[in-house]
Amino acid sequence: MAVRAPGAVTRDTVTVAEVQRVALPGSRLAGGSGGVLHRVTWATSLRSRPPAFEPRGGGEFVLASSAALEGLRQVDAGLTLERILEGLQQAGAAALAVTGPIPQRARTMANQLSLPLIEAPEALSLLDAERGIIALVLDRHNELQARASDFYRRLAQLAVEGRGVDAIIEEAALVTSRIVTFEDASFRLRTVAVPPEHSVARLDGAGLSSVEERSLLAQHIRAHPVSATTPTTVLLPAARLGLHRWCAPVVAAQRVAGFVSFCGVEEALTEFDQLTASRASAICALELSKEEAVLAAGQRVHRDLVEELLSPSADSELLQRKAVQAGLGETGPFAVGVFAAGSAVSGAAGGASDFSESLPFPGPAAGSELLLAAADILSQRHRRGDVRCIGSIDGAELTVICDLFPVRGKGHDPVGAGRDGMSGEGAGEERLRVVAADLFASVVGDPVEGSLSAGFSRPRARLQELSRAAQEARDALRIGQRVYDAGRLVCFADLGLYKVLHVLRDSAELRTFHQQTLGPLAEYDRKTGQNLIETLEAYFESHGNLSQTAVKLHHHRNSLLYRIGRIQEISGLDLEDPESRLSLQVALKARRLLS
Numbered sequence: 001m002a003v004r005a006p007g008a009v010t011r012d013t014v015t016v017a018e019v020q021r022v023a024l025p026g027s028r029l030a031g032g033s034g035g036v037l038h039r040v041t042w043a044t045s046l047r048s049r050p051p052a053f054e055p056r057g058g059g060e061f062v063l064a065s066s067a068a069l070e071g072l073r074q075v076d077a078g079l080t081l082e083r084i085l086e087g088l089q090q091a092g093a094a095a096l097a098v099t100g101p102i103p104q105r106a107r108t109m110a111n112q113l114s115l116p117l118i119e120a121p122e123a124l125s126l127l128d129a130e131r132g133i134i135a136l137v138l139d140r141h142n143e144l145q146a147r148a149s150d151f152y153r154r155l156a157q158l159a160v161e162g163r164g165v166d167a168i169i170e171e172a173a174l175v176t177s178r179i180v181t182f183e184d185a186s187f188r189l190r191t192v193a194v195p196p197e198h199s200v201a202r203l204d205g206a207g208l209s210s211v212e213e214r215s216l217l218a219q220h221i222r223a224h225p226v227s228a229t230t231p232t233t234v235l236l237p238a239a240r241l242g243l244h245r246w247c248a249p250v251v252a253a254q255r256v257a258g259f260v261s262f263c264g265v266e267e268a269l270t271e272f273d274q275l276t277a278s279r280a281s282a283i284c285a286l287e288l289s290k291e292e293a294v295l296a297a298g299q300r301v302h303r304d305l306v307e308e309l310l311s312p313s314a315d316s317e318l319l320q321r322k323a324v325q326a327g328l329g330e331t332g333p334f335a336v337g338v339f340a341a342g343s344a345v346s347g348a349a350g351g352a353s354d355f356s357e358s359l360p361f362p363g364p365a366a367g368s369e370l371l372l373a374a375a376d377i378l379s380q381r382h383r384r385g386d387v388r389c390i391g392s393i394d395g396a397e398l399t400v401i402c403d404l405f406p407v408r409g410k411g412h413d414p415v416g417a418g419r420d421g422m423s424g425e426g427a428g429e430e431r432l433r434v435v436a437a438d439l440f441a442s443v444v445g446d447p448v449e450g451s452l453s454a455g456f457s458r459p460r461a462r463l464q465e466l467s468r469a470a471q472e473a474r475d476a477l478r479i480g481q482r483v484y485d486a487g488r489l490v491c492f493a494d495l496g497l498y499k500v501l502h503v504l505r506d507s508a509e510l511r512t513f514h515q516q517t518l519g520p521l522a523e524y525d526r527k528t529g530q531n532l533i534e535t536l537e538a539y540f541e542s543h544g545n546l547s548q549t550a551v552k553l554h555h556h557r558n559s560l561l562y563r564i565g566r567i568q569e570i571s572g573l574d575l576e577d578p579e580s581r582l583s584l585q586v587a588l589k590a591r592r593l594l595s
Helices: 016-023 066-075 081-091 104-113 126-160 165-176 211-223 271-309 316-325 352-357 368-384 425-444 463-483 497-503 508-528 532-541 546-553 557-571 578-594
Strands: 028-031 042-045 060-064 095-099 117-120 179-184 189-193 234-238 243-252 255-264 334-341 388-394 397-403 452-456 489-491
Touching: 016 095, 016 126, 028 104, 042 126, 060 081, 060 126, 066 081, 066 095, 081 095, 081 104, 104 117, 126 165, 126 271, 165 179, 165 189, 165 255, 165 271, 179 243, 211 234, 211 243, 234 255, 243 271, 255 271, 271 316, 271 368, 271 388, 271 397, 316 463, 334 368, 334 425, 334 463, 368 388, 368 397, 368 425, 368 452, 397 425, 397 463, 425 452, 425 489, 452 463, 463 489, 463 497, 463 578, 497 578, 508 532, 508 557, 508 578, 532 546, 532 557, 532 578, 546 557
Parallel strands: 042 060, 060 095, 095 117, 452 489
Antiparallel strands: 028 117, 179 189, 179 255, 234 243, 243 255, 334 397, 334 452, 388 397
């Protein structure tokens, strides 16, 4: 139970002050004025025998007769009114009303605890007062339910009209005057809606939910049933906004597809915010299910088209018809790109993969949300006309065929030159690098480390060459994942010697060459931990410049000279000999592919 500090009076909340005014005529506040705006959730009477009070989750308005207080003192002389106040405050009670006079010590204690202490007339029927308070709470609750139902119908109409999740979130913010956000299953921030009377700093690539907040959310979902139609809510910090929030998971197709949050100052968040977070989540679940069905249908069509375009046996006329059907040009140049989730996808503590493993049912497969989002982004850009591409997801990869020039007169051109403004193989490769970088940036956005990796083929002039281009793109992806860090874009044309070594990666000759050249150094490093191979790589990266190598490795020059001598001694190769240097450099590159 979240204990709230006093906050502004709203029509969503029954407060202690309202209860005193409506249900306790003739009473007066004896102490604890700092808590008169505490929320009241129920009413109960103090019993004359232990347990005198049974909490119901906090917010109880407690009523006590003089007889009940006297009965408790007879059982335990230490159960003074001051001690009772302390116990109620610790249990989260909203207030205490007693019949008869109140001693000064109890008034002082109530002020210290900011727990309202109300002196009621002796003639007041506490049973009638209890019933009146409960009726007031239930009436308010029913009013909130009616308002929440109206809110639900308003959002449902947007879903019926096919306005999309973003419009639903915008409307929710407008109706509730709260900052409303939608995060996808990987905690990437998809939408932030800010009502006119608020302002919020732009969130960076880290999104809304911190690692700690994700952990709290996972604990909540593990402990509560998860439903698409009646989502549970949890009160969480929104530390990156300096606020708090009611957060509800969005459940679609038996998995958590995202999270809706209604953000505000903690003291101002009410039960209505909790109800609307749940209702908005349910509507978003419906909308996401529709989006996924449409996307799945489109993906099936695209997959068939991509397979036909990449078929090595297809005739040229068929390929041209399929290219036009896919929205591509007829003359090229074309390229193929392959995207895959990096090995470090959301792998940090509290990331999406850890979160999925904590759910009571399967979450999204690792990387699948990233590929679906990337496919959707590229599809939107294709429809706008600023790129001409078609993609399909097959397993853990997204394959994209792209025309390297946009539709004439539509969209933007990232190079700024039309098809007629570039010619020659070099110009085509330069064009490909720019287009590939543009596509990669659009799908990665604010990248999470290792979020997506991509490989792109060389430009191809003919559609019949797309099959070979697809293999180049896959090779570039595989080489990039082995040689470079995850989350990189690699073009096949830029791989140099790695292209040759990749073709030979399964050959016995390459493995034998690697073992003969670097095997002794690798074994020495394994036994001693000296990392001589690391020294050798830094030496070549510095073009044999000893001073630069020493700085790179943070070694004294004399220490580096000793290590260079040990490398030559152990390997049997002379670093002054060009053939030996070449062998070592090739072996170091092969090592990255073979490891």
